[in-house]
Amino acid sequence: xxxxxxxxxxxxxxxxxxxxxxxxxxxxxxxxxxxxxxxxxxxxxxxxxxxxxxxxxxxxxxxxxxxxxxxxxxxxxxxxxxxxxxxxxxxxxxxxxxxxxxxxxxxxxxxxxxxxx
Amino acid sequence: xxxxxxxxxxxxxxxxxxxxxxxxxxxxxxxxxxxxxxxxxxxxxxxxxxxxxxxxxxxxxxxxxxxxxxxxxxxxxxxxxxxxxxxxxxxxxxxxxxxxxxxxxxxxxxx
Numbered sequence: 001x002x003x004x005x006x007x008x009x010x011x012x013x014x015x016x017x018x019x020x021x022x023x024x025x026x027x028x029x030x031x032x033x034x035x036x037x038x039x040x041x042x043x044x045x046x047x048x049x050x051x052x053x054x055x056x057x058x059x060x061x062x063x064x065x066x067x068x069x070x071x072x073x074x075x076x077x078x079x080x081x082x083x084x085x086x087x088x089x090x091x092x093x094x095x096x097x098x099x100x101x102x103x104x105x106x107x108x109x110x111x112x113x114x115x116x117x
Numbered sequence: 118x119x120x121x122x123x124x125x126x127x128x129x130x131x132x133x134x135x136x137x138x139x140x141x142x143x144x145x146x147x148x149x150x151x152x153x154x155x156x157x158x159x160x161x162x163x164x165x166x167x168x169x170x171x172x173x174x175x176x177x178x179x180x181x182x183x184x185x186x187x188x189x190x191x192x193x194x195x196x197x198x199x200x201x202x203x204x205x206x207x208x209x210x211x212x213x214x215x216x217x218x219x220x221x222x223x224x225x226x227x228x
Binding site: 004033035037042043044045046047050091093103104105106107108109110 | 148150152157158159160161162165167172173176206208210215216217218219220221222224
C-alpha cells in the first residue's frame, strides 16, 4: 500500500519569503513518481511539479522546487519568493509502477498555505 | 475542449435520490479517473478507465456507486440511494501519458 503524510495542516509565510511544505511517503514499489498539486478555493487541482524516483536531480519548475531525499522518503515542496496568489491548499501525491498502484494517485491530507503582507 | 469539464458544478439532492455526475475529459486522453474529496481531506481514488473499460474500480465504496464511459470519452458517475455521507466534491481527471489534468469538480450535497 502507498501512503502520503503531510504533517502541516496550515502554514503562514510572508510575501517574498520562501516556504517549505513537508511530505513523507511510504511505498513498496521500487519505482514511483511524486507530484505536488495546488488547490485554490475554486477547487481545481493544479499540477505544480513532478519527481521520478530514479531522477538524478531534484525537480524545479520556476519558483517551485522539490527537495527529494529518497533515503528519508521525503519530497518537500519549496516555494521561493512567495506571492499572495500562492495562498491555497497544497497536496503531495504519489503514483507507483506496479499493478494496482500505477493507475492512480494517492494523496496526502494537504497543507493550507497563507501568504501574508 | 481545453480542459476537463465537470457538470454540474453543484448538486443538492435529497437522501435516497439518484444522481449522475458528468465528466468531459480532454480530447485524446484515454485515461480517466474519478476521485472523491471530503471536507478537509485529500482526494480519494474511486475508479479509473482506460478507454471504455474500468481498469480499476477498487476505490468505489459500495455497490451504490457506478461509473461508465461508453464511448471512451465522456464519463458518468452514478450514485444510487444517496446518503448524507456521500456529500463531497467529486473530481474527475484525465491523462494522456504522464500529466493528470483535473476538472473543477462537482460539489454534491445530500440533505
